[in-house]
Structures are given as structure tokens and as C-alpha cells.
Amino acid sequence: MAINEKSPSPAPAIVESEPATRCGSNTPGLAATSSNNGEKPIAHASLEERAGALAVPPPSGTTSSRYRWLVHVQFFACCWAMVVAGWNDGSTGPLLPRIQEVYGVNYTIVSLVWVFACVGFLTGAIANMFLEPRFGFGKTIFIGACFQFVGYAIESAALPFPAFVLGYAINGVGMALQDAQANGYVSNLPNSSTKMSFLHAAYGLGALASPLAATQFAQLPHWSFHFLISFGVALLDAIILAAVFRFKTHDECLAAIGQVRHLDEPSEKNDDSGSETEKSHFRKVMTLKETHLMAVFILVYVGVEVTVGGWTVTYVINERNGGPSSGYISTGFFGGLTLGRMGLIWANNKIGERKALVIYAALAIGLELVVWLVHSLVGDAIAVSFVGFFLGPMYPIAMNVCGRIIPPSLLTGSIGWIAGLGQAGSALFPFITGAISNKAGIESLQPIVVAMMAFTIGLWICVPRDKVRTASPSSSSPEGAGAIPPPPRPVVNV
Template sequence: MEVELSAIHSRSSYPPGMRVAETLASVDDKKGTEHVETSTVDEAQVPHASSAQSATFTASTPAMKRKARTQFVAVCWTLYLAGWNDGTTGPLLPRIQAVYHVGFALVSLIFVSNCLGFVLGAAANVWLTDRFGFGRVMVLGSVMQVAGYAVEAPAPPFPVFVLGYMINGFGLALQNAGANAYVAALKENTATKFAILHAIYGTGAVCSPLIATQFAQRSHWSFHYLVLLGIALSNVLLLSAVFRFKDQEACLTEIGQAPDREGGSDANKYKQIFGLRALHLMAMFILLYVGIEVTLGGWIVTYIVELRGGGASSGYISSGFFGGLTLGRVTLLWINRKVGERRAVFLYALLAISLELVVWLVPSLIGGAIAVSLVGVLLGPIYPIVMNHAGRVLPPWLLTGCIGWMAGFGQAGSAILPFLTGALASKVGIKSLQPLLVSMMGLLVFFWVLVPNAPRRIE
């Protein structure tokens, strides 16, 4: 993305101390649309046009471009691990119930524990990142996942097994927040990179059920967590080597991009972040979205087995859903640009509701499996669209903290809604899954109506 200085006033044109208004118009290389940011700086702080350029220009040398690609691959690998993690539970859930002799309500404690870890991680993320820096916190998150999988792999007593999910959730929240905040801070091809980032998540979620379904049919079913342990270890090594425990500003500088100018003290920054109405609306939207995604991927296998007569291979339906998610995030980019991202969310959500009604009301195993995959295609682009939208409506100097909170808090939905599903299923049966999903998708539309389409001035 080439950044143009559309209005830089000469230093000699103004007396000392005068405040100069600069307009930086950043052109999206894919859409051709302009996103205009205005900032007021003291004239003495911008002695030359070149210094203003250095604050906004992105990677220009071959070495910087290689470094930028390497950093992007590292955060993508983090999301691949997150996708593999989320795609694991669905195929293993019936086996976990059988091994530990627990019903729907008790097995849902897995999701409660995971939720607690996510919420704690989201709450701690802003403080940890400010205190220790982006690079250290990302590695810490991956180390926490290694610990969680090490607890789960030997199939310990159920309470200990559940504890492993909390440890894992804490680590996932830190990494999910960091990866999304890093991509949101990039100035070049942000929308496309968000789509790729979350398509990689979907790829992990596609691969995981293929392996987990095989382990679910074996005596050492819990050894599947050793696969996750290996991926998490590789993630620790990659994050350590690429980011070298540096903060985000230093990492961005390495690729030729200076960070956005801060807007006040740390205390004032926290006050501004949590005073943003748009932030809380988008965080709730993400919580619902992630909850729908993980609930559908996690419980659809049980639903198909119990109500549609599916066999052991029903675990592959979960792969079909996450495969649809991956496909949608890449192939529907042109629709997002054609109709506009805001309208695209309404379109995808309404079509997903229609297909979910097919899964609910049409008693067909094959038809249901196809509809679930298509729901994945439609839901796929929504998450990266929301993250990209946040970059347009939230203050740039608060964006890293805001994205981190949205991603971390939103991931709690991956525990809350699946637990609610299990609690309802224990009372009225797994047939409650589809009404719950349809109603939650309706709430998605409601919250998207409330999300502002333009930034609000922050004092």
C-alpha cells in the first residue's frame, strides 16, 4: 500500500509554534478506497516532509519485506494452532463422555473452564502486554498451551482434565489477542491479511477433526493432545525466533513501519479504551460469533449421531464446517468489496440463518451435512470483516489495546455458548442445539445494526 502525503505544509509557511493539520490519505491497494486519518501535531515536531513519511511508510527494502512476511507467517501459525485446538473438541466429545461417564451438563464443564481461562487471559492481556511487551506475551501464551496439553494428554481424572482447558484458554486468549492486534496495526493490505490469517485458523480447524476422529476410535484417544503439544512447542520456537521477545512497536519498526502516535498516558489510555461504546458492541458481536462457530463445530457431531443416525465418521462433518469457514474467508473477498463489508455481514448472517433452519427442520443426514458446510462458508468472512471494521471506527492510537480486548473477550464465547448448549441438552436433549444457534445468529444481526459505521471523536 503506497501512502501519499496529500497535505504537508512547508515549515517556512508558518511561524514557530503554529499547529499544522496534516491529512494522511492511505489508499487500499485492493479496494481503491481512501481511509483518511487526521491528526494535529506541533509544527516543530515535523521539521521535514520526510520525517512525516517515516512515521507512516511501510516496508520498502527487500530485507524489510522478507521480515514482514516472516512475522506474518509466525502469527498465522499461532492462529493455525488455535484452529486445531477448536476443531478438536467436537469429534472427541462423545468419547470423553464415555470414558469419564459424564452427561451433557458435566462434560460442558470443559467449556466453562475454557471460558474462565479466556476471560482471565483477556483481562490480563492489556496489562501484560504493556508490562512485558508483545513478543514475551505471545511466547507466554504458547507456553501456557504446552502446559495445558501436557495435562490433558495422559487422560487424568476429570477435574484435572478440565483444569487443562482453563490453562489452555488463558494461553489462547493472549495469543489470539496479540495476533489480531498485530495484523490490525499493519498499514499494508490489512483486509486481505485478516482474511488470510483467519483462513489459516480455519485450515487448522479442518485438519484437527480428521486426526481427532481417528484418535476417538482408539484406546489411547487422549494422545491426540500430544499432536497439539507438538504444534504448541513449534509455536514457542517460531515466536521466540521471529519476534525475539520484542514489543510490537519494535517489531513494526523492523519492517519499516513506525507505530501510531500515542494519545495520552497509560492510565488515560485504559480509560479511553473501556469508554468506547463501539468497542463493547463489537466485543459482544465477536463473543456471539465465536460462540456460534465453536458450538456448531463442537456439538454438530453429537447432534448428527443422536438425531440423524450418523456413525463414527460423523466427525468429518465438523471438518466440513471448518473447511467451509476457510473457503469463505478467501473466496468471498470479492463479494465483500462489491457490496461493502457492512452490508456483506447482514447478507451472510441472514443466509446462514436460512441454512441453519434447513439443518433443524429437514431430517436428512446428507442434506444437513451439506448445509452445515455452507453455513461455514457464510460465517467465515464475518470475523475478519469485524476486525478490519474496528480499524476504521476505533482511534488508531488505541487500536492495539482495543483489538486485543475484542479478540480475548470474544473468545470467551467459545466456552459460554457451548456450555449453554450442554446445559440445555441435559434437560431437553441435543435437539435444543438448532433453536439456540438460530436465535444467536439473530442476535448477531441485532448487534451489527448497533455497531457504528463511522469513528466517533475521542477527547
């Protein structure tokens, strides 16, 4: 580890350092500190005092090693939450024909599993903006995990259809809370852009593994026992999140790894602010146009992703005379999704994330046309896998862009709404596809998917260019309201 003194510059690199005495902000980046000897909190100090409070000594070698270890542990916990989300989404497609058979329902009625999940996702996305300021990161993400395993417990019992789909709604609330918190937290970790790609690759791993189990259970008398495996995976998720984050706030968890956040708003848990702060935060998030534009993009993108992964199995069985093992095509799709999120990181950096996303979407459209027009079971299976490969990087790219166009103080709440609405897309568009297929036949799947992919390109073009993040959406200063002049800082090369 080498320590080099660095002279003041307009934008010095902020690197790992010893945690401040107390983290008290709600945004990524710089530190929030306050003393225990009666001094006024740094949140209310002058710019000079705030800048001076940031000049903390660099960590020792032992401390740096401990920080790195804790970063990996925390990142693994977030990844496991995404594995559970992927496991959930990857299970539906292979089980769908069996659900129709058991309950005797058509395409429209069986699509209610996605409608109820959509209700759960939207409920969780809105609840997240109130739960996090009140309870903090650690408790909120744990609550999400609890909702999820309760939902699986209901589904595993194969109750009458109304109760069965209710389990999807409960599950949706849990997924939305965890998705929001995991994305928001990883966006504050070191090397967050690369970690974001691996975070969503973990989603792909879960979606890759679940069809292997779901396809087998779909052929067994006790088909619903698949959800007992899901229950165990979700229960393990809750245990991991509780053990790693220990119900601490966002700032406390970051302080444990020597990371700190910008001090432009009160902390995520402020007893003095009460419900007024929560309402103010909610209002700011919901009036930010960038948030809603990205939310609509993610809504359509996730809708495409889950529609392809969920309905392609039924399409292949009916249109390509596929057998019971056609469920493995869903495995190929999500396997491609996982590989794309990890394997195309270099391409994203090489050509730029914005251009890369447009190229990937165009290639995915071309491959989906192959599935539509080429009547070959093997050829379609291969094409579907490559569709997943090129769709894969689009979600983490969008999350990275969110971090560059949304004010830091609103980032976690905004990502919660964006991710929650995206999960709603995973329910809304498969339902629409099912309703249309019930009238026009399952062969209508491909033109619907192609149109949705083309729409994502149009939405992406409308996303504003990267800008310097500000403290509030109304800030006119290029550095944001309350920007802190950076003090001389040592650069720590770990």
C-alpha cells in the same frame, strides 16, 4: 520501484518508509522518533517538530525487498498462532462423545470443558491489558504460546476430570493472549484488511485439520494422545514466535519492516509511567462503548461458530443416526469457514463489509433451518459446510470495522478485550447448549443456533458507523487530539 513527489494534501497516503530512529507510540499509523543526542523526545515536541520528524527518506530497492520479506515472515508467525487456535477449537467436537464415555458424564458436566476454557479466556483478555504495556508485544505473545503447550501437556495425560478441564483453562489464557496480540499486530501491517481475512482463514485451516486427527484418536484406546500432537503444534508456535519477533515491542517489530505507528500516547513499554499508565490504559479501554458493543457481537458470533462446530457431531450421531465417522462433518464446517474467509473477500469489497455481514448471517440462518428441518444425513452435512462458508468472513469483517471505529491508541487493548470475550463466547454458549440439551435433548441445538444467529444481526445493526479515529475517546476534534499535520511525503510504489 517508482518514486513520485507528492504535494501536500489533507490526507496523504502513508506508505512504507525507512523506520524512524525509535518507535515510541502505542497506536497504528504515523512514526514516533527520538534522537540519541539529547534532543527532547518527539512525543513532547511541537506539532511542527513532530511533522518534520516524519519526513524520512524512501527506502532503496534492496531495503524494500527486505521489508517485504520480513512482512511475510511476521505475518506467517501470526497466522501460525491462529492455526493453533483453530486446531484447539476444531478438536473438541469429535472428541466430545469419547470424553463423555471415558469419564461417564452427561451433557452438562462434559460442557465444563468450555466453562473452564471461558475462565481462561477472560483471564487472558484482562491480563493482556496489563502484560502488553509492561512486557511488550513479543514477550506477551510468547507467554501466551507457553501457556497453551502447558495446557496440552496436562490434557494429554488424561488425568481425572477436574484436572483434565483445568488444562482447558490454562490453554484458554494462552489463546486469549495470542489472539489479542496477533489481531492487534496485523491491523498495523500493510494491506491490513486483506491480511486480516487471511489471518482468520489460518484459524479455519487449523480447525479444518484437527478433526481429521481427533476423529481417528476418538476411536483409539489412547484417545488423549491427540493432545500430544496439539502439544507439538503449540511448542512449534512458541519457537516460531520467539525466533521471528525476538521478544521485541510492537513498535520495534514494526520498525524492522519500515512500518510505524501514530504518536498520540507513550510507547507500549514505558518505565516512567509504571502501573499508573497501565491502569489509565485499562480504564480508557473499559469505558469505550464501541469496544463493549463489538465485544458482545464477537462473543455471540464465536459462540455460534464453536457451538455449530462442537455440537453438530453429537447432533448428527443422535438425530440422524450418524456413525463414528460423523466427526468429519466438523471438518466440512471448518473447511467452509476457511474458504469463506478467503473466497468472499471480493464480495466484501464489492457490496461493502457492513451489508455483506447482514447478508451472510441471513444465508447462514436459512441453511441452519435446512439442517433443522431436513432429515437427511448427507443433506445436513452439506448444509453445515455452507453455514461455515457464510459464517467465515464475519469475524475478519468485525476486526476491520474495529480498526475504523476505535481510537488508534486504544486499538490493541480493545482488540485484546474483544477477542478475549469472543473466545469466552466459544466456551459460554457451547456450555449453555449442553446444559439445555441435557434437559430438552440434543434436538434443541438447532433452534438455539438460529436464535443466536438472529441476535448477531441485531447487534451488528447497533454498531456505530465508521468514523475518523481519534487519539482518545474524549477527543472532539474530527482528526483527534494531537493530530499531526501531514508533511510533503514521497510516494513509494513497491
